[in-house]
Amino acid sequence: MIISQLPVLQVILPLAAAPLCAILHHRILAWALTLLVSLISLCFSYMLLNQVLIEDTITYAMGGWVAPWGIEYYIDKLTAYMLLIVNGITVLVLLGAREIVESDIASDRIYLFYTAFLLNLTGLLGVITTGDAFNLFVFIEIASLSSYAMISLGRDKRSLYAAFKYLIFGTVGASFILISVGLLYVVTGTLNIADLSQQLTNTENTPTITTAFVFFIIGIGIKAAIFPLHLWLPDAYTYSPSIVSTFLAGTTTKVFIYVLIRFIYSLYGYEFSFFTESFHYLLMLSASGAILYGSYLAIKQDSLKRILAYSSIAQIGYMVLGIALITELGLMASLVHILNHAFIKVGLFLAVTAIIYSYNTDSIEKLAGIAKTSPFIFALFIISGLSLIGAPLTSGFISKWYLIKASLEADYWIFVSIIVISSVMAIIYIGRIIETAYFKPSAKQTATLDLDKKRPYLLFLSLVVISFINIYFGIETSLNVDMASQIANELINK
Amino acid sequence: MDILSSFNYWAVIILMMIGFYIIIANNNLVKKIIGINIFQTSIFIMFISMGKVVDGTAPILNDLNTLYSSPLPHVLILTAIVVGISTTALGLAIIIRIHTAFGTIEDDKIQQEIK
Numbered sequence: 284m285i286i287s288q289l290p291v292l293q294v295i296l297p298l299a300a301a302p303l304c305a306i307l308h309h310r311i312l313a314w315a316l317t318l319l320v321s322l323i324s325l326c327f328s329y330m331l332l333n334q335v336l337i338e339d340t341i342t343y344a345m346g347g348w349v350a351p352w353g354i355e356y357y358i359d360k361l362t363a364y365m366l367l368i369v370n371g372i373t374v375l376v377l378l379g380a381r382e383i384v385e386s387d388i389a390s391d392r393i394y395l396f397y398t399a400f401l402l403n404l405t406g407l408l409g410v411i412t413t414g415d416a417f418n419l420f421v422f423i424e425i426a427s428l429s430s431y432a433m434i435s436l437g438r439d440k441r442s443l444y445a446a447f448k449y450l451i452f453g454t455v456g457a458s459f460i461l462i463s464v465g466l467l468y469v470v471t472g473t474l475n476i477a478d479l480s481q482q483l484t485n486t487e488n489t490p491t492i493t494t495a496f497v498f499f500i501i502g503i504g505i506k507a508a509i510f511p512l513h514l515w516l517p518d519a520y521t522y523s524p525s526i527v528s529t530f531l532a533g534t535t536t537k538v539f540i541y542v543l544i545r546f547i548y549s550l551y552g553y554e555f556s557f558f559t560e561s562f563h564y565l566l567m568l569s570a571s572g573a574i575l576y577g578s579y580l581a582i583k584q585d586s587l588k589r590i591l592a593y594s595s596i597a598q599i600g601y602m603v604l605g606i607a608l609i610t611e612l613g614l615m616a617s618l619v620h621i622l623n624h625a626f627i628k629v630g631l632f633l634a635v636t637a638i639i640y641s642y643n644t645d646s647i648e649k650l651a652g653i654a655k656t657s658p659f660i661f662a663l664f665i666i667s668g669l670s671l672i673g674a675p676l677t678s679g680f681i682s683k684w685y686l687i688k689a690s691l692e693a694d695y696w697i698f699v700s701i702i703v704i705s706s707v708m709a710i711i712y713i714g715r716i717i718e719t720a721y722f723k724p725s726a727k728q729t730a731t732l733d734l735d736k737k738r739p740y741l742l743f744l745s746l747v748v749i750s751f752i753n754i755y756f757g758i759e760t761s762l763n764v765d766m767a768s769q770i771a772n773e774l775i776n777k
Numbered sequence: 778m779d780i781l782s783s784f785n786y787w788a789v790i791i792l793m794m795i796g797f798y799i800i801i802a803n804n805n806l807v808k809k810i811i812g813i814n815i816f817q818t819s820i821f822i823m824f825i826s827m828g829k830v831v832d833g834t835a836p837i838l839n840d841l842n843t844l845y846s847s848p849l850p851h852v853l854i855l856t857a858i859v860v861g862i863s864t865t866a867l868g869l870a871i872i873i874r875i876h877t878a879f880g881t882i883e884d885d886k887i888q889q890e891i892k
Contacts, residue, residue, distance in 0.1 A: 417853050424860045428867055435871050440878035441891055447871050451800060454813050454864050461820055461857060468850070469827050 289331050290343040290356040293366060294409045296324055301401040310393035314381045317397045321373040321404065328366035335363045342414070350414075351478045357414030361770045364618070365411045365541050368625050372533040373404055375749055379633060379742025380526045383640050386736060387524040388436050396436055400530070402429040407538050416464045416474045416550075419542070423460065423506065426538070427453045430531060434523040445518035452505055452515040459502030466495035480550045488555070496555075499546060500562070507539030509603055510573030513596045517580075520592035521645075525636035528588055532595055533629035537621050540602050544614070548774040553609060566607035571701050573600025578708035582715075586645045587635045590712050591628065594671065597705055598624045605686055608693045611771045616685035618767035623670075623678040623756060630667030630749040634660055637742055642730035647716060652725030656732050659743065661720055666750040668713040670757065673706050678756035681764070785826035792819035806875065806882045810868045817861045824850040824857070 285292075300320040304313045334341060335358055343356040377400075388396050406426025413419050431453065435446035468474055470491050471482035483492065501512070508516040516536075520528045547553055577597030584590045602624070605617025637660045639645055642653065654661040670677035683702060690698035756763055780787060792815055799812025828850035836845040872882055879887050 417856075421856060421860065424864070428860075428863055431867055431871070435874065443871055443875045443878055444887055444891065447806060447868065447875060450864065450868050450871065451809055451813065454868075455797075455800065455816070457860075458813075458817055458820055462823070465820070465824050465827065465850075474849075 286330065286334065287343075289327055289334065290341060290358050290412055291345065292327055293324060293331070293412055294356075294405055296320055296327070297401045297405040297408065301398050301405065304394060304398045304401055308394050310385065310390060311381070313394040313397040314377070314384070317401055318374070318377045320401065321370060321377055324404070324408070325367075325370040325374050328363065328370045331358055332363040332367055334358075335360055351473050351475050354418050355414040355475055355477075356412045357477065358412060360766065360773065361541070361544070361618075362411055364622075364766055364770060365538065366408065368622050369404075369407055369411065369534050369538065372625055372629055373530070375745040376526060376530045376533065376629060376633070378745040379636075379739055381741065382737055382739040383526050383636055383742065384524070386640060387438060387526065389438075392436060396433065396524075399429045399432045399436075403433065403530075407534055410538055410542060414476050416467065416476055416479060418474075419476075420457065420461050420464055423539075423542075424457050426535065427457060427506070430527075430535060433527045434519050434531075436527070437522050437524045439522045441518070442522035442524075445515075445522045449515040449519045452512075456502045456505030456512075459498045459505070463495040463499035463502060466491050466498070470495070476545070476550050480552060483550070483555070484552060492555075496551060496562075500543075503539055503543050503546070504569075507536050507543060508596060508599055509543075510569050510576060510596060510600060513573070513577075513599075516596060517589055517592045520595070521586060521589045525588070525632070525639055528592075529629055529632035529636055532591070532632050533625045536595065536599055537602075537625055540599065540606075540617075540621060543603075544606060544617070544774070547606065548614075553775065563607045563609050566603055567695075567698075570600045570604035570607055571698070573597055573603065574701055574705045578705045578712070581712040582708060584712075585647050587638065587647060587650075587716065588632075588645055590647075590716070591631055591635060594709065594712065595628060597709075598628070598671075601682070601686060601702075604698060605689060608689050608695065608698075610689055610693050611768075611775050612685065612692055613689035614774060615764070615767045615771040616682060616689045618770055619685055619763055620682035622763050622767075623682045623753075626749055626752050626756070627667055627670045627679055630746065630753055631664065631671060633742060633746050633749065634664035634667060637739060637746065638664075640736065640739060640742075641732055643733055644730040647719055649728055649730040650716070650720050651723035651729050652720070653729065653732075654720040655725075660746070661717070663746045663750045665717060667753055668717065670753045672709045672713055676754065676757045678753050680757055681760050685764075785822060789819045789823045789826070792816075792822070804884045806872050806884060807869070809884075810865055810872070813868070814861065814865060817857070817864075821854045821857060821861075824854045 297320055300316060304316055307313055341358040345354040384393055384396060403426050406422045409422030410419060413422060431446045431450045434449060435443050467479060470486060471479055473479055473482060504512040520532060574597045577593050577600060581590050581593035584593060601620050602617045605613045670679040673679040673683040687699050687702055796812045796816030796819060800809050803809055828847040830844060830846045833844045833846040834842045836848045876882050879890055881887060
């Protein structure tokens with residue numbers, strides 16, 4: 284009985300818990316409820332994955348209205364894979380969130396923070412599960428609006444301006460997606476994604492379809508921070524409360540990359556996207572730009588969170604690069620990197636969160652020699668850092684390995700050198716943090732451990748789990764790589 | 778004439794560009810929100826125009842009329858209006874807090890203070 288309702292439960296559960304969280308009006312209860320909901324949600328997405336492996340696709344007609352007329356929730360392997368990533372990240376972030384949120388956010392607003400968090404989760408899970416183009420727009424806006432609110436909760440007043448900037452960018456992006464949905468509706472008379480893709484293969488290519496495609500790409504490019512549409516991202520990640528940056532870095536951009544994949548492969552069909560419009564050259568250019576520019580700027584920053592933010596821009600470039608190669612292997616590398624990078628970045632951001640929490644500073648200069656006082660956090664930071672660089676036996680190595688293999692297979696030698704150069708740059712910016720913390724003698728301006736604060740043991744626990752995941756996926760890849768190659772195969776040969 | 782027959786769409790394009798220009802060029806944060814509103818309104822008009830069938834009436838089932846306009850875009854736009862209002866409300870709320878924190882809502886002055 285519950286199995287047939289699983290697709291909709293993914294969305295309904297956090298949506299129903301959000302107002303409950305506001306009613307509870309208690310900071311610890313709100314945290315416990317949010318964690319509980321995300322745990323149940325994780326179990327449900329695991330059950331969905333098992334179901335999908337047997338049945339291939341699950342469709343759920345909302346309110347009993349059948350597909351092209353009603354709103355349909357559509358679950359295939361890609362959906363289940365993304366649901367598992369987002370729910371997994373959410374659980375790990377929330378586990379350590381309590382102490383951090385209490386120190387980052389004014390205590391009378393904490394329950395509202397968790398309400399916004401749950402709404403954001405609703406939006407993200409909705410974007411993944413829905414099979415209806417207009418419904419997708421609504422969920423995108425639910426996710427975005429709640430993330431503007433969460434960003435503006437930061438103690439630093441610059442977070443307000445960052446949130447406003449993100450709001451302007453994000454709304455323009457979402458409006459572009461809305462225009463694209465409208466134009467597609469004019470041509471086909473349907474909003475169901477599966478139905479749209481069928482109608483599009485039967486209709487001739489008109490300027491309206493191309494315009495819709497362009498509007499969609501620009502809109503989703505802003506939302507996913509694809510270079511050069513990434514300008515909102517560094518400020519939003521730097522000034523927002525640490526937990527929010529961690530959560531956004533691990534989920535939001537990945538979900539929008541998923542939407543990009545969904546539209547390119549399931550809706551327009553990749554023949555349209557790549558052969559009619561030669562769109563992949565544009566994506567390649569954007570990806571190379573993102574990788575080099577993001578890594579370069581990451582080297583020049585002084586704030587820990589800003590370094591990670593620029594590195595995120597570069598890593599989004601990797602995911603786009605995999606898509607742009609238009610081979611099965613490339614798409615697979617992209618999917619593997621979505622999973623691996625989600626865990627790597629959340630690991631790094633959580634370690635940085637722990638540092639900011641314990642030392643009250645975000646500046647790299649004040650960290651000289653502090654690894655002696657917090658050896659544990661820095662050891663875990665190094666594991667995720669090595670994984671970001673792509674050292675062997677870590678998950679980052681696996682993604683880069685498949686990306687390089689895919690570039691070679693598609694005969695693009697240039698991308699191999701770009702990936703190698705950016706890995707070297709990653710060694711510089713991650714190495715700089717490690718060098719300062721371990722080898723520089725502590726000076727007068729070095730931050731000291733804030734002993735008044737409770738130690739965030741649960742945060743350490745989730746850091747350990749993430750480091751374990753990072754190493755596990757570097758050694759034993761059968762889980763994610765097999766899954767990703769199945770998905771890529773289905774998407775391309777559909 | 779061609780322009781007159783697709784008058785709505787020209788209005789959409791002009792409104793959209795006005796809104797977009799305000800978002801990019803105006804220095805005042807409240808006016809940026811106004812720009813976003815104009816921009817979104819143009820999209821609403823586009824959707825509503827799409828649903829109109831020439832000589833079609835409201836989709837009420839009776840014996841007199843057989844030609845109906847499509848009601849679906851109207852429903853979609855009702856939802857989109859709600860989304861637009863939420864965005865405006867949130868934007869204005871953030872502007873109020875920016876004003877208390879920075880003492881100004883001019884973009885260039887805020888950027889100066891951030892540096």
